[in-house]
Amino acid sequence: MIAAHLPALQVVVPLLAAPLCAILRQGTIAWLIALVANWCAFVISIALVLQVRELGIISYELGGWAPPIGIEYRVDLVNAFVLMVVSGVGAVIIPYARKSIESEIPRAQRGWFYTMYLLCLTGLLGVTITGDAFNIFVFLEISSLSSYVMIAMGRDRRALTASYRYLIMGTIGATFIVIGIGLLWAMTGTLNLNDLADRVPAIEEARPVLAALAFLTVGISLKLALFPLHLWLPNAYAYAPSAASAFLAGTATKVAIYLFFRFFFTVFGGEGFFDSTPLPEIIMVLSIVAMFAPGVVAIFQSNIKRLFAYSSVAQIGFITLGISLASEPGLTGALVHIANHAIMKAGLFMLIGCIVFRLGSMRLEDMAGIGRTMPFTMAGIVVLGLGLLGAPATAGFISKWYLAEAALLQGLWWLVGLILLGSVVSMIYVGRVVEIAYFREPSEKVAGLKEAPLSMLIPGWVLVIATIYFGLDTTWTVGIAQDAAASLLSALY
């Protein structure tokens, strides 16, 4: 009985848990509620993946109203996969969040933090699962508004300005998305993504439809921080509370990337339309610049969270590169990298949060020799760093392998070279962290540090182990992503 309502429960469970946290206020109880709700969401998402694999696309009529009038939740392999990544990353972060939040947020605000966290999760899951274009906007704003609040809760006063700038950029992005949706609605008379996919191909050449595509592309690019629209991201991730950084870095941009997939290949999916526009070239060029420019900026950062935030922009470049290739291995690589990067970056920000917890500083210079006093934390960071640069036997290798394969398939030899070179850039900034942490004499402050508490270290290491595991066994990543990519390209939805 419950199995039939899983798509609704996926969103409703965290949505109802959020006000509960707000009413109870008390930190520990709110945390427990968030934990239970997030784990339920994760279990539901796994059940959805299994259901979709067995029965095909699930269409859920919200409130029993049939699709063109009511809102439809539609789950295919692509969004089931993203749902699993988002709720899975959250499920690992939540046990970690308790200690970390206790040290970073005053007692009276802790309940609010979990409320915002759950609302953000609700929004992200909602964007992913919904089959209605306007619903996408509403959920996107739920997740964005709550993430602005989470960022503003950071201890540093720069968190406030970071949050404000993110709010301005994020709202411009969201408004562009609504304009795009509005134009599509005016031309087709429907907001249902499935109906749009049926009706848009016939009028693809019409000027308002092309304008809609342009507005959607720019709006979504702002949300996913595609170079050069990434300027809000580094400070937002750097000054947010550690648990929020980890969650946002792992999930928020990934959901925006999912929207790229949905709009480019489902709504505008007919007969190689994506290839006939200049979009693949534009996105490819921006992705290549994104692989290098923010990577080079990352090398010169003195704040470790900012360093890895810039690295996020670079890694997003790898994902959008896969989209621009618009071939099966390209999309597989992009989808797999959504999962792998979510795991690796969330893990990195969690372990960096461990360092901040003990050291109280985010400056790289203060971390000299920290590899000797916090060996497990640093070892985890090194493994995840290796994953970022795509070392064999880590998850990062798998995604870059598929991207390189996609480039070769289209005879773009130079692109393979650039992908490798992009990894070299990541090697430099990861190398710099390793050098400071291991090859310098620890300062007095660092020498007196203890290893991070287990409740923070274990969740971090779960993601470290996941990085290695998904580098060796890819049935749950590549296995699903390949089928998902095939269904995207054949415009099945």
Next chain:
Amino acid sequence: MSTILADLNYWVTVFLLVGGLYIVVAHGNMIKKLVGLSIFQTSVYLLFISPGKILGGTAPILDDKYTLYSNPLPHVLILTAIVVGVATIALGLALVVRIHESYGTIEDDDLTDLESDT
């Protein structure tokens, strides 16, 4: 001239859209930026509402007497969008208050200077 008048609502939409976006980009004062953002969002309300209205159309009543009616959907959508807009501006203003408390200024340029010092 007649084409401009025929599509007047769209011209107003475009004017508000570009004007609002310009204020966001060009002004350094954080409150003015939010005002611009609000104008920018308002343009979208108009974009949605205009194609829903039909001259001489009634409210959508299921009756044989009325055949020509306006589409109610955009009104519902825009009600939602207004709520989202209000929440965004409220949150933005709250942030500006907090920024003023901790920095003593809400000018973008001054903030950039203050931030690079610390």
